[in-house]
Amino acid sequence: MYLADAAWPEAGEQLDDESLAIVPVGSTEQHGPHLPLATDHIIAQGLAREAASRADVVCTPTVKIGVSPHHQQFPGTLSVDPPAFRDYMESLVESLAYQGLNRVVFVNAHGGNVDHLREVGRRVREDRTAYAIEWMWDESIPDLVDDLFDHNGPHGGPKETAMVMHLAERLVHEDRLAEARDGGVLDFDPHTTGRQFGARTFYDAIDNSDNGVFGDQTDATPEKGEELFEAATEQLVRLCEWLDDQPFESLMPKDRVDVDNRDR
Incomplete structure (x- = not known):
């Protein structure tokens, strides 16, 4: 059930039978010249709504702005400070638990x-409010x-491009796929790109990529996006x-270890 579509009597009936909620979380940030700023929350919302329907659990409205200071140089990117984001998400979990x-x-x-x-999940678990986990x-x-x-x-690479092609193809600038590839970084190696002598030397996406994206966007198709979507949805349902x-x-x-009673 998508919670926001229900009136409170119907919501109450569903909530009486449920203990689990799916919360889609994304961002509003640059994803290169070819994808919308909404890319992350389009993907999160699509997966969450579909999985909630298949698993017959509750899905909340989407959190559309996240922690994105590393994309701030690109116009349109929105971000919230990490402490504010964590407090907001913790408060949301507390409301769900209520x-x-x-x-x-x-x-x-x-x-x-x-x-x-993950920090929010640790907080609400430690005070026994709820059990919350992050799924990517x-x-x-x-x-x-x-x-x-x-x-x-x-x-902003082919996997995200393909997913948005599947979920919201009208928002993809398909005439800019080659531009995105050629103006970004084709090969990103997490062990070497932006690193010196083992140290990570970059803070922002623009430090590594002039247009903020990586990979070969021309390799994306709606069919590949559908295959990714179905496979990921299956994992989320499970x-x-x-x-x-x-x-x-x-x-x-778990309880604190009792030293006196530990196995010897």
Whole structure:
């Protein structure tokens, strides 16, 4: 169920039967000259809504602005300070828990949100409010992504381009795919790009790429996007089903180790 579409009596009936909520989280930031600023939240929302329908769980409205200071040089990018983002997301989880939804999956499509969402998950788990975990779509299907594209790119590359082609093709500037490839960085190596003697020397996307993107965007097609979407949705549904089956207490922090009673 998409929560925002329901009137409160219908919402109440559904919430009485549920303990899990999916929260799509993205960003509003540059994704090169060919993709919309909405790329991340389009992907997060598409996956979350579809998985919630298939798994018969609750999906909340999408959080559309995340932590994106590393893209700030490109016009249109919006960002919130990390502490504000963490506090907001923690408060949202607390509100969901009040409604009886004490298991939360953050369907995240923006790398800049990852560490902050994991910190929120730690906070709400430590005070036993809820169990919240971060899920990143491409990390759930790494082999497929590698098989489909020779030059993936961590940002604005063919995998995101293909996904948006599948979900919102009208927003993709397909006449700029070669421009995106040629004006960015074709080969991104996380171990060498932007590094000196083992140190990461860059802070912003523009430090490595003049147009802010990486990979070969011309390798993207709507058909590849649909294949990625279906595979990632399947993984998300399985995660929700697994999490929904777990006893709440088993998800909470373990007790402090009793030194006197430890196995010898």
